[in-house]
Amino acid sequence: MLDEKRIPVSQLVAPEGDKVLSEIYNDEQVFQTEMEAIFESTWIWVAHESEIPKKGDYKTARVGRHSVIVSRDRKMDIHVLVNRCRHRGATLCEEHKGNARSFVCPYHGWGYGQDGSLRAVPNPGPYEGVINKEDLPLISLRMESYKGMIFATFNDDVEPLEDFLGGAKKWIDLFMKQGGGYPIKTLGEHRFRFPGNWKIQLENTTDAYHFPIIHKSFISSLDGDTAEIFDFLEGDGFVEDLGNGHSVMVMIPELVDLEENLEAPIPERFKALAKELADEGHSDEHIRKLVRAAGGSGFNLNLFPNVACSMAFFRVLAPISVNETEIQHIAIGGDGAPSAFNKVRMRLHEHFQGPMGFGTPDDSEAWERVQKGSQSGKDQWILVNRGQEMVQKNELGNSYSTVCSEVGMKAAYQQWAKMMRESEKGE
Structure with missing residues (x-):
């Protein structure tokens, strides 16, 4: 049986929302409360x-x-x-x-x-x-x-889905342009579990800070021009709080809208695709649209609490227990698009996200280490305050900061705390 004593949310999240107590990763009572207050209460x-x-x-x-x-x-x-x-x-x-x-x-x-x-x-x-x-x-x-994304809830009184998505809808619309003019369809998936709390993965999708450090092997596997694209920490990217716990991390601004800048030179890594499409008789405009979409969008969109539209795939998390999480990586392509296009999309997915890829094993080990570390020390804080002094407001009134800031994590934890506090009031 669970201990009836419950750590108040006010003790788990600092008043400024810039740090959270490590018990949020390993406290069984917190986990059980999350399942009701969040996963049974929202979309x-x-x-x-x-x-x-x-x-x-x-x-x-x-x-x-x-x-x-x-x-x-x-x-x-x-x-x-x-x-x-x-x-x-x-x-x-x-x-x-x-x-x-x-x-x-x-x-x-x-x-x-x-x-x-x-x-x-x-x-x-x-x-x-x-x-x-x-x-x-x-x-x-x-x-x-x-836009084809299905959400469900046990809460009949929750706000309409479009209201819940709010400012994220613009970014979902942009993400769905990855079909290269064709509707998005799923191409395949793989699932795995890691020994860690679900929020560790939630943080990861809005964390650019770790990319050049933990993913060195991935970057070293790329050609020079592509590696330069992924060197984005000093670029013009940003992280924006979209409300309701959602956030977007723009890493490669020139790849935000895949239907723009179609006249740009075709990157070296997609020249073989362009030739194959040309040999099949596709027009130059059609080829450029497909090639532009092949590599995915230049941003990660986090939709609180369980899915991310991450550059070129869907990443779905499912809490299994307080210290175990299932991850589903879903590759996407174009429904009716040339097979050469979808094949390239799959190969790129396998290169990074696939079970034998460069990215997933590195991320998984880091998530496991965070869970292990959270068991050590007493009253230890998890910091989500990087870039806090650089936060600005845009024309929509949304907070944003540099691409390697932790604005997105803070946004998620603010929503987390809000929903957990509402649960406390209802007791």
Whole structure:
């Protein structure tokens, strides 16, 4: 059983919001409270629509501690359903993805439609007058989507998704230009777990400070021109607080809008792609649009609390326990785009994010070390104050600072503290 004594949020986060106590990584009571106050109370990313393109397609995902099924029914409507039979609680789906005409419990054979309705109960006689099938559909979450990104929530009273996304919508729109003129679609994914708290990874996607240090091997694997692009700490990039815990880290400003500057010279690393596209008969304008989009956007967009649109892929986090987190890296390309374009996108993904790539193993070890270190010392603070004295306000009233500042982390922890405090008031 958990200790009923709970560390007040006021003690976990400094009044200025520029540092947090390391217990936020390793305190079991804090974790359990987060699951209710945050993951069961706000919008959680569960899928991209291209992952379930056909009738009967489904995927499983997590909303905090809960396993859910994201399904598309015969009418092509999307549903997010708790992955639990209404009879004895067994999970219905164990596969990550699939196509099914119905969901059947392996224990007693109760069958559910793609919309979650209870359709069949074997040997129904003894249930006569006991249950009504219409009263026992799978639990359905509220679901909304924006630009193909599907979010779900247990909280029926939460604000509309577009209001929650707020200032992040502009950046989602820009991110979705990576199809090179084609709609975005997912190309593949891989999942892994690391022995650390979910917030450690949340911080990472808005942390440019670590890039040239921990990712030296990745940078050394690049050609000179590309390596120069990734030398962005002294550039004109910035980190901006977008509200509601969301933030954007612009590392390569010239790659923010992939539909601009199409007349620029084709980079050396994409000349082979340009030639292959030309040989296939694509126009020069079409080729330039595809080549411009091939390398991804020049920014990371963090959407609180569980997904990032990170340069050229989706990164999704799922808390498993206070000291274990599952990460899902989803490669993206263009739906209907030339195969050469999508192939290059996949190779670039594998180079950095893939399980045998340069970036993911380095990041994972760093996250694990942070978790280990958080167990040492008493009343130790985690600092999120880099660039604090350089913070300015833009025309929207949003705080922003240099690209290697920790404005994004501070924004996330301010939202975290707000939601945790609201939970304290409700007790």
